[in-house]
Amino acid sequence: MTTGNNALPELQTKTESSFKRWLTGIFISLYKVYQFISRFFREVFFPPYEFKEVLKQCYEVGVRSLLLISLTGFIVGVIFTKQSRPSLSEFGATSWLPSLVSIAILRALAPLVTALIAAGKVGSSIGAELGSMRVTEQIDAMEVSGTKPFKFLVCTRVIATSLTVPVLAMYTGFVALIGGYLNVSQNEGTSYTTYMEQVFEPLVFVDFWSSLAKSILFGFTIGIVGCYQGYNSSKGTEGVGKAANAAVVTAMFLVFIEEVIIVQIFGWFR
Amino acid sequence: MENDERKLAIKVGVFIFLGLAIFILGIFTLGGQQKSFVKNIHLGAVFNDVSGLKKGNNVWFSGVKVGTISSLHFTGVSQVDVKMDIDENVQAYIHRNAGVRISSDGLIGNKIIVIDGGSPQAPIVQNGDMLQAEKVLSTDDIMKTIQQNSQNLLVITNDFKTISGNMVHGKGMVGALISDPTIALQFRNAVKDLQATTANTARMANELGRFTDKLNSKGGLADNLLTDTSVFHQLKLSVAQLKQTTANTKALTDNLNRASSKLNSSDNVLGVLLNDQQQATQIKSTLNYLNQSTIKLNDDLEAAQHNFLLKGFFKKRAKQQEEQKAAVASDKNNPGN
Numbered sequence: 001m002t003t004g005n006n007a008l009p010e011l012q013t014k015t016e017s018s019f020k021r022w023l024t025g026i027f028i029s030l031y032k033v034y035q036f037i038s039r040f041f042r043e044v045f046f047p048p049y050e051f052k053e054v055l056k057q058c059y060e061v062g063v064r065s066l067l068l069i070s071l072t073g074f075i076v077g078v079i080f081t082k083q084s085r086p087s088l089s090e091f092g093a094t095s096w097l098p099s100l101v102s103i104a105i106l107r108a109l110a111p112l113v114t115a116l117i118a119a120g121k122v123g124s125s126i127g128a129e130l131g132s133m134r135v136t137e138q139i140d141a142m143e144v145s146g147t148k149p150f151k152f153l154v155c156t157r158v159i160a161t162s163l164t165v166p167v168l169a170m171y172t173g174f175v176a177l178i179g180g181y182l183n184v185s186q187n188e189g190t191s192y193t194t195y196m197e198q199v200f201e202p203l204v205f206v207d208f209w210s211s212l213a214k215s216i217l218f219g220f221t222i223g224i225v226g227c228y229q230g231y232n233s234s235k236g237t238e239g240v241g242k243a244a245n246a247a248v249v250t251a252m253f254l255v256f257i258e259e260v261i262i263v264q265i266f267g268w269f270r
Numbered sequence: 271m272e273n274d275e276r277k278l279a280i281k282v283g284v285f286i287f288l289g290l291a292i293f294i295l296g297i298f299t300l301g302g303q304q305k306s307f308v309k310n311i312h313l314g315a316v317f318n319d320v321s322g323l324k325k326g327n328n329v330w331f332s333g334v335k336v337g338t339i340s341s342l343h344f345t346g347v348s349q350v351d352v353k354m355d356i357d358e359n360v361q362a363y364i365h366r367n368a369g370v371r372i373s374s375d376g377l378i379g380n381k382i383i384v385i386d387g388g389s390p391q392a393p394i395v396q397n398g399d400m401l402q403a404e405k406v407l408s409t410d411d412i413m414k415t416i417q418q419n420s421q422n423l424l425v426i427t428n429d430f431k432t433i434s435g436n437m438v439h440g441k442g443m444v445g446a447l448i449s450d451p452t453i454a455l456q457f458r459n460a461v462k463d464l465q466a467t468t469a470n471t472a473r474m475a476n477e478l479g480r481f482t483d484k485l486n487s488k489g490g491l492a493d494n495l496l497t498d499t500s501v502f503h504q505l506k507l508s509v510a511q512l513k514q515t516t517a518n519t520k521a522l523t524d525n526l527n528r529a530s531s532k533l534n535s536s537d538n539v540l541g542v543l544l545n546d547q548q549q550a551t552q553i554k555s556t557l558n559y560l561n562q563s564t565i566k567l568n569d570d571l572e573a574a575q576h577n578f579l580l581k582g583f584f585k586k587r588a589k590q591q592e593e594q595k596a597a598v599a600s601d602k603n604n605p606g607n
Contacts, residue, residue, distance in 0.1 A: 052275065058282045066285065106296075167289030174292045200296075200303045202380075204326055208297055 062164030073172035077179025110173035115218035127247030130230025165219030
């Protein structure tokens with residue numbers, strides 16, 4: 001039995017050791033992520049290329065998410081326009097609504113909303129799918145049978161998300177602008193030509209390139225996080241749920257972090 | 271299986287194609303709006319203050335967007351060299367003496383550069399030309415003017431307040447006019463007098479009209495003066511004679527002036543007589559002497575008459591005088607003879 005004098009150093013020692021374990025665990029996880037990403041880049045550029053699987057994943061990730069993404073984008077456009085109007089009308093500047101909507105949607109909202117929707121829908125799907133394959137040892141079986149599971153399962157999905165999320169972001173932006181136009185047209189009676197003129201008035205090419213770059217990075221992040229969580233899942237069916245959940249949460253968190261960083265980087269080019 | 275894969279590929283292809291089409295359409299629309307895909311010429315201008323102008327802001331010419339700001343950098347002491355990309359199609363309409371100024375595309379809108387002015391006599395701008403920057407009132411300047419106007423307005427309203435207060439309290443001419451019934455009555459009377467005067471004036475004008483009618487009537491003096499050339503000739507002759515008479519009178523007056531001036535001077539006899547006191551005294555004493563001498567001479571002559579030498583002569587003359595008187599008297603009594 002420990003005495004009162006010995007209790008404090010013992011607690012301190014336990015805290016230190018648990019902090020070290022936590023810190024070590026983080027660095028190990030980061031290293032695993034680094035290894036995972038490095039492996040992706042090592043394998044993606046070399047044959048055999050799994051075109052059919054990439055196409056299939058593009059269909060799953062892109063085409064099947066199109067309706068959901070378009071609907072969300074339309075609602076975002078309408079709501080954002082509607083909610084911005086009172087603030088602008090205080091200055092008598094409702095004619096600036098198209099400019100405000102275009103800056104907000106094309107610079108930030110379109111890639112961000114698309115990424116969040118994709119992280120929820122696609123990231124969880126990938127995490128759960130790969131996690132179940134891991135716990136049911138299908139991945140091990142593929143390795144034994146000579147198929148490269150990483151190339152077939154991970155590379156194809158990450159390529160698919162990196163390709164389709166930018167395309168989805170473009171749809172989102174377009175549909176959101178249409179939603180904004182319907183609201184502006186209904187309230188201010190602005191014509192489509194005038195609206196589009198005003199939409200592009202404040203934009204510069206950097207806005208397009210930054211949105212494209214962000215969407216590609218978001219897509220890559222969603223794919224790689226989903227695949228990582230699913231590919232490294234364990235503990236049976238419980239691990240599948242955890243992998244799916246972790247894929248969504250981590251992907252969303254990383255998307256916001258990346259958003260902040262990219263905004264700063266492209267701010268230098270403006 | 272093969273068919274399903276083909277359908278899948280088509281769907282994915284269409285999906286990606288439409289997404290890329292939206293992206294490319296956006297790029298081209300933006301490029302078209304910003305004149306990024308048209309040939310540009312580069313113009314410049316140096317401003318003392320660009321008021322927050324940024325790269326990418328628009329350039330307007332006659333109210334039309336014709337280009338964008340390509341760069342801004344400091345030059346000289348603290349001036350800013352602004353470079354503009356201008357649509358080559360507009361080059362033919364911008365002349366070298368055109369001015370540029372910084373404006374805004376709305377009350378609180380983005381800053382823009384406006385190209386204006388320029389006469390057709392000046393040559394057309396060329397790539398790399400520098401345009402003359404015009405100084406415009408900044409918002410601070412406008413605010414200063416507004417502030418000054420407000421202060422002036424305050425002073426004016428205070429003065430007005432004082433004046434209206436005085437008027438209400440019956441001070442001053444206007445106040446008295448408003449509040450004093452006597453002045454109002456006098457004013458009313460003055461207006462009545464003015465009305466009467468106006469009526470008189472109207473009547474006088476009528477009289478004057480009639481008078482002028484008479485003057486203009488045929489055979490009148492004025493009409494003859496204006497129309498009869500012989501009358502005019504006679505009048506002219508009379509005037510000439512009058513003129514001659516005036517000249518003669520003037521000469522006469524001059525002579526008189528000269529004579530009177532000589533009378534005033536003491537270099538002649540009359541002048542001395544009139545002006546010299548001493549000479550006058552001497553003359554007076556001389557005359558006295560003469561008078562006395564005359565009396566004495568009379569006495570002497572009286573004495574001489576009684577002298578025996580001259581007594582016969584005087585008697586003879588007296589006798590002749592009496593005879594003449596008698597003859598005259600008889601003539602008066604007998605005028606028929």
